[in-house]
Amino acid sequence: MRVVALISGGKDSCYNMMQCIAAGHQIVALANLRPDENQVGSDELDSYMYQTVGHQAIDLYAEAMALPLYRRTIRGRSLDIGQVYTKCEGDEVEDLYELLKLVKEKEEVDGISVGAILSDYQHTRVQNVCKRLNLQLLAYLWQRNQEDLLREMIASNIQAVIIKVAALGLDPDKHLGKTLDEMEPYLLELSKKYGVHVCGEGGEYETFTLDCPLFKKKIIVFVLPTTSSARSICELSEHTKL
Structure with missing residues (x-):
């Protein structure tokens, strides 16, 4: 198809x-x-x-x-x-x-x-x-277990970084720019403590994919600033290249 x-x-x-x-x-x-x-x-x-x-x-x-x-x-x-x-x-x-x-x-x-x-x-x-x-x-991910999905994504060599945080326990100064692999243990901990969705389905965080097996080129982020602590979002437009 x-x-x-x-x-x-x-x-x-x-x-x-x-x-x-x-x-x-x-x-x-x-x-x-x-x-x-x-x-x-x-x-x-x-x-x-x-x-x-x-x-x-x-x-x-x-x-x-x-x-x-x-x-x-x-x-x-x-x-x-x-x-x-x-x-x-x-x-x-x-x-x-x-x-x-x-x-x-x-x-x-x-x-x-x-x-x-x-x-x-x-x-x-x-x-x-x-x-x-x-x-x-x-929609192959629909209603699947989020912990299983997160593990599979990491095992599949999806290199995605956190570009927004909006949940208890997630700090823009500490967590923006971190990869899924780096964040997995902490996300699982937050899920147990506060009920955070480990895949961010409650809007807890957003990601951007820099590399995966489907890419012919890798996206490189050479600066990952926070636009504001209040909004906890990073701007990618002037800070990425192939």
Whole structure:
């Protein structure tokens, strides 16, 4: 099956792509939704659907994979937030629909790779878009044990670094820039103490993938600053290269 991968730059979308390939599918293109860069505070959009932290380096991600990248600016907002989504003009889900509609026309894809693990909200909305476009949803991580997934990602040589922290026990001065391998023991400890989701499914942290078996080039971060202690996010745009 010809597949487009919906990517944020993080570990989950990367590992799901690896699972797609292991299942015999072909990743032919990448798709990403980004915030309006002219909007104040565009580093991280307040979205129920999309991870936008690290969006400045997505072009490098696509170059590392040597695949065409399709991007669309998020114009909509979270309007229909019910358990069941129906087409809603002005909702951010419609940005995903338009993006995937374009990719389907250009690349003749049959399926979409999505790294969703736990969020019913996201999963339901992607399913809605897939049904409308007659695309098969490939979500191999869906509802799997997060401790197992984290171990598998590390064992699969996904080199992803923490680019945002937002949970009790996670300190931007200590943990931003750390790899999954370095963070695994501590994340497991936080899970036992405070119920932290070890894969960050509760928004505890976000990652950006610098290297994995799918990459033809490695992304190098030569400076990893914190934009502000209050926001606990690092800016990647001027600090990454292949």
